[in-house]
Amino acid sequence: MATLTIKTADELMALDVQDRWRTRRAGRETQVSKQVLRAFVDHGGPILAEDIAAAFRDIPAAAVHQALAALDHDDLLRLRDGQIDVAYPFTASPTPFVIRLPDGAERFACCATDALGVAPMIGRAVQILSRCHHCQEPMEFAASPDGPGPSAGGVMLWIGTRADRGERRTPPPRARVLPCSKDSSSATASSAASSSRGQVSQSDISPWRNTSRNHQATAPAPTMLDCET
Template sequence: MALEIKTADELADPELEARWAARRAERLDPVFQRILRRFVEREGPIPTDEIVAWFPDRPRAGMLEAVAGLDERDLILVRDGQVELAYPFAAVPTAFAVVLPGGRRRYACCAIDALGVAAMLGQRMKIRSRCHHCGGPLEFEADAEGPGPGADGVMVWVGKRGEIDRKVFTSL
């Protein structure tokens, strides 16, 4: 069976790219930025009450609305009063482990997000996963410039996105 390999230009979706361009500004939201920093500092889910406490000068109701807004816009996932996901981080183990400097392990939502952690933090780190095709272990380093030489021959699998793919799935 031959595997079709396309270039990034062939896979580009202009509508998706326009939505992501609009989301870049949303990612500068101070609440979202603090949530990301917390995922780097410590593993595990973040209780919404902890987020409220980070901003003591803001009314509780306003903070809860801000968190709910981030969830509605699919920048985070709140379940049972806790942030379980803040792109690119997941609070629970996934198939995409990122080992930060000093050996701290964090988990990414997908392969692309794992690569994005290195770029976002501007640090060299290890990425560990398994091959989608054969199940073999993968481990290589990445930094802000991209994957290191240990990733030679590694390919990221990207599927066609549908309308429903705009919200995180928790059932997979």
């Protein structure tokens, strides 16, 4: 039987998960990692590893490829056959979390938390589009570098722990959008409680503003978001 706990964004960020996010963020502060993320923003994925290496004139290509391999090993991106198809928060494969950039281009986020963090990461406002996991109601809301906009009022971030964490070197599903109504929320909570997910918590993303800078954040409109840790 799973335990359902409701937490505010501040309470969630105060948990041990914040230290884990901080450690992962440090791994993304390298020039090679930033170049990969920049390529996903500019062109979408997958990204050729050789294109990343070519972007550095003062660093030997072998060193760049070694850095990419290290990022792959640390589960910060996924490198396969010379291509990068996942670089958190982005993935080249379609997911329920669509990020619409200011120029109208769309990118896929790996999970709910990743979607919320795109605006703070790129320093520009974006639109987040998804669907309620329970009723499939479409949702859309704005998110700025300071956090989700007013249209995200009432949205919850649903975070669960996988019963079998297993091999994490795969892209989503790490997260799903959940209830857009109280009835949907109750139905989803019952479903989670009867599953093998383990502990589940919800967090109102409305106050999830500057705290989103500590990681990558996310959210869609009248709903809840689910992200496995």
